[in-house]
Amino acid sequence: MPTDFSSTRARFDLPEGVIYLDGNSLGPLPKATAARVQATITEEWGKLLIGGWNRAGWEAKPMGVGNRIARLIGAEPDSVVMGDTLSIKIFQLLASALEMNPDRRIILSDSGNFPSDLYMAQGLSAMLGQGYSLRTVAPEDVLDAIDDSVAVTMITEVDYRTGRKHDMAAITARAHEKGALTIWDLAHSAGALPVDLAGAGADFAAGCTYKYLNSGPGGPAFAYVAPRHQDRVRPALCGWLGHDAPFDFDPDYRPAAGVARLRVGTPPVLQLAALEASLDIWETVDMNDLRARSLELTDAFIAGVEVACPDLELATPRAHAMRGSQVSFRHPDGYPIMQALIARGVVGDFRAPDILRFGFTPLYIGLEEVDRAIAILAEVMQTRAWDREEYRVRSRVT
Numbered sequence: 001m002p003t004d005f006s007s008t009r010a011r012f013d014l015p016e017g018v019i020y021l022d023g024n025s026l027g028p029l030p031k032a033t034a035a036r037v038q039a040t041i042t043e044e045w046g047k048l049l050i051g052g053w054n055r056a057g058w059e060a061k062p063m064g065v066g067n068r069i070a071r072l073i074g075a076e077p078d079s080v081v082m083g084d085t086l087s088i089k090i091f092q093l094l095a096s097a098l099e100m101n102p103d104r105r106i107i108l109s110d111s112g113n114f115p116s117d118l119y120m121a122q123g124l125s126a127m128l129g130q131g132y133s134l135r136t137v138a139p140e141d142v143l144d145a146i147d148d149s150v151a152v153t154m155i156t157e158v159d160y161r162t163g164r165k166h167d168m169a170a171i172t173a174r175a176h177e178k179g180a181l182t183i184w185d186l187a188h189s190a191g192a193l194p195v196d197l198a199g200a201g202a203d204f205a206a207g208c209t210y211k212y213l214n215s216g217p218g219g220p221a222f223a224y225v226a227p228r229h230q231d232r233v234r235p236a237l238c239g240w241l242g243h244d245a246p247f248d249f250d251p252d253y254r255p256a257a258g259v260a261r262l263r264v265g266t267p268p269v270l271q272l273a274a275l276e277a278s279l280d281i282w283e284t285v286d287m288n289d290l291r292a293r294s295l296e297l298t299d300a301f302i303a304g305v306e307v308a309c310p311d312l313e314l315a316t317p318r319a320h321a322m323r324g325s326q327v328s329f330r331h332p333d334g335y336p337i338m339q340a341l342i343a344r345g346v347v348g349d350f351r352a353p354d355i356l357r358f359g360f361t362p363l364y365i366g367l368e369e370v371d372r373a374i375a376i377l378a379e380v381m382q383t384r385a386w387d388r389e390e391y392r393v394r395s396r397v398t
């Protein structure tokens with residue numbers, strides 16, 4: 001059955017008058033979330049107390065919820081585990097990958113990657129010493145930069161600023177041909193487009209759930225390890241809940257079987273409940289339908305803005321195969337322009353130095369919102385309504 005996007009939209013609570021084009025940064029609130037979290041608090045925590053770990057299944061949630069995410073990213077059963085934040089999962093996967101490729105010293109990434117991923121690679125390299133280092137190249141040069149010095153590629157599939165999408169299958173194939181492992185960051189892919197980790201032969205992946213997956217601020221990350229590697233991965237962060245038998249309280253660490261060894265400490269039960277409420281909506285979504293609708297929305301936005309706002313320079317690739325689910329434009333006054341838009345109910349965001357970023361999420365955005373957003377942006381640009389002191393004042397979070 002084709003996905004019914006009018007019924008997915010009816011399952012979100014969006015403020016009246018807002019066109020929300022920032023679900024790529026923080027997904028909006030599903031209507032079912034508050035009651036689900038409330039029930040977890042009152043019925044489980046409140047009544048079961050510590051018994052919730054067994055009787056409400058809290059202990060099993062990191063793997064159980066991981067299996068629900070797996071369908072969205074083309075991962076094999078029992079190969080995804082929830083917990084911590086994306087930055088931490090990247091650190092763990094990098095440490096494991098480097099150890100599995102011990103004769104090599106280079107982590108390869110691209111200059112468009114999110115700073116936290118790059119910082120994690122820099123910090124881990126400094127901690128390990130022994131000549132480890134991060135090499136970054138331009139996004140279009142990644143494929144050719146994979147040589148036999150590269151231990152692991154650490155690539156974010158969709159660039160957070162430009163929305164440029166890498167070819168996961170091609171990069172993974174080249175990496176394997178050259179003896180390198182691959183880590184895919186799916187922050188702007190999971191819930192944004194179809195992902196086929198198993199089909200691409202990816203080694204490792206991680207992503208967050210508070211963007212397209214709508215788990216709310218601080219929602220847990222996920223980590224993927226290909227089944228062929230799961231029992232070879234030695235966790236760098238040896239937490240008690242990644243132990244084979246946490247309640248033996250053995251003073252010596254022994255990793256759990258499978259991807260569960262990437263668990264560290266106590267899982268965020270309330271945030272997982274919020275995520276589960278959102279995943280109920282995702283159960284009704286076919287990722288190919290989502291992709292078709294997302295491309296329709298981004299195509300329409302690009303075409304409309306280019307006609308109405310000649311001063312904005314498209315930063316997102318036109319080719320569908322190279323585009324995620326966002327559209328970005330460059331303008332030297334991008335910050336005040338975005339503030340003027342937000343004041344008029346069109347919520348996108350700004351990424352330094354000059355990017356106006358708009359996320360398109362078919363679950364609750366349709367062509368009607370795209371047309372209204374274009375009209376409001378055109379009005380702001382044509383009247384220079386953005387050119388006011390109040391719009392230049394920078395907030396801490398942009």
Ligand SMILES: *Cc1c(COP(=O)(O)O)cnc(C)c1O
Pocket residue numbers: 085086087088113114116117156160185187188208221
């Ligand atoms: C959003 C994002 C992050 C954020 O990491 P957290 O640890 O969840 O704060 C990291 N990497 C990429 C590529 C992102 O887009």
